[in-house]
Amino acid sequence: MPALDATSETRFTSGVRALLREVGWSTDLAVEPEGERPEPVGVDVVVEVEACGVCGRDCLDRAGRFAFVRVPITPGHEAVGRVVAVGSEVTQWKVGQRVATLHRDACGACAACAAGETSLCVSAAAVLGLLVDGGYARWLTVPERALYAVPDDVDPALGAVLHCTVGTAWRGLTRAGVTAGARVLVTGANGGVGAAAVEVATRLGASAIAVVRRPEHGELALARGAAAVIVDDGRTFHKRLPGGPVDVAIDCVGAPTFNGALRALGVGGRLVAVGNITGERVELNVGYVITYGLTILGSSGATRADMARVLALHAARPFDVPIHARLPLAEADRAQRLVAAGGLSGRVVLFPGAVTASPP
Numbered sequence: 001m002p003a004l005d006a007t008s009e010t011r012f013t014s015g016v017r018a019l020l021r022e023v024g025w026s027t028d029l030a031v032e033p034e035g036e037r038p039e040p041v042g043v044d045v046v047v048e049v050e051a052c053g054v055c056g057r058d059c060l061d062r063a064g065r066f067a068f069v070r071v072p073i074t075p076g077h078e079a080v081g082r083v084v085a086v087g088s089e090v091t092q093w094k095v096g097q098r099v100a101t102l103h104r105d106a107c108g109a110c111a112a113c114a115a116g117e118t119s120l121c122v123s124a125a126a127v128l129g130l131l132v133d134g135g136y137a138r139w140l141t142v143p144e145r146a147l148y149a150v151p152d153d154v155d156p157a158l159g160a161v162l163h164c165t166v167g168t169a170w171r172g173l174t175r176a177g178v179t180a181g182a183r184v185l186v187t188g189a190n191g192g193v194g195a196a197a198v199e200v201a202t203r204l205g206a207s208a209i210a211v212v213r214r215p216e217h218g219e220l221a222l223a224r225g226a227a228a229v230i231v232d233d234g235r236t237f238h239k240r241l242p243g244g245p246v247d248v249a250i251d252c253v254g255a256p257t258f259n260g261a262l263r264a265l266g267v268g269g270r271l272v273a274v275g276n277i278t279g280e281r282v283e284l285n286v287g288y289v290i291t292y293g294l295t296i297l298g299s300s301g302a303t304r305a306d307m308a309r310v311l312a313l314h315a316a317r318p319f320d321v322p323i324h325a326r327l328p329l330a331e332a333d334r335a336q337r338l339v340a341a342g343g344l345s346g347r348v349v350l351f352p353g354a355v356t357a358s359p360p
Contacts, residue, residue: 047142053164077135157326193274259282329352
């Protein structure tokens with residue numbers, strides 16, 4: 001997409017959006033005309049969407065796992081595009097800049113924001129796809145603090161998913177103190193975050209052990225730098241670790257693999273919880289955690305500062321987040337059902353413009 005300047009007209013005067021009208025899977029996502037481009041007010045920014053990733057969290061939203069989801073709502077928190085209009089109070093963006101979404105905005109005034117931990121902001125309310133309309137659309141209207149800058153040369157599919165995959169992995173692994181020489185276990189290494197975690201771990205100088213369910217997914221992990229692959233259904237991988245216990249585990253699945261990841265840790269090990277793909281609650285042996293001095297961390301999403309570091313790494317040596325399928329926005333319902341079924345190699349990405357769909 002060519003750059004826009006402050007006097008440019010957007011390429012489209014209208015578009016379509018996908019809409020979740022009711023929680024659950026019994027009714028398909030609707031795709032309907034979006035009308036004229038919205039006019040932002042206050043600190044809001046209007047972005048013309050190039051691409052939007054379909055995340056596992058989108059499926060959790062649809063399933064009603066978050067009681068506060070607002071319906072009807074446009075899903076999607078993984079969008080990239082161009083700023084085409086800004087509200088009168090916007091100070092951080094100008095028309096023509098290329099941006100991508102964070103998971104939500106930040107207030108800029110609380111203690112977490114003051115410390116630079118904007119993803120831990122306690123006052124931000126604009127959660128994309130849950131409380132405000134998200135990126136399954138031609139136009140996306142969000143507060144200015146919900147965006148970060150993306151270079152023009154980043155592929156749209158990667159630009160859409162970079163924050164939620166590489167950014168999440170980067171934040172989790174760096175908060176867990178991964179450094180050169182560490183051993184890192186990655187569950188769900190065939191997914192977007194898992195594949196990114198393998199790459200991030202190796203960039204940090206660590207040795208990554210990938211856990212996948214299918215042999216062909218192991219090939220994907222090896223291609224991204226994994227030192228070893230364990231093909232496992234989630235029940236025995238912690239007993240089959242080459243070289244013994246690991247220093248850090250990043251669990252990109254949830255209940256099916258959480259306790260296995262915990263038991264894969266050595267004394268003083270750290271577990272980063274990222275995945276939550278099932279509705280099951282995890283049973284935790286607190287005595288085991290205490291005895292082995294383990295730490296459990298949640299990864300709440302990357303900040304702008306995190307993404308600046310990720311983009312610097314990408315510029316020096318590009319990340320290769322796997323894209324399972326590129327689909328037109330009109331196939332948003334099919335895209336979510338593909339993700340919900342699982343077993344994919346990376347992310348599914350939607351394009352508001354006309355594209356040729358890739359095979360599922």
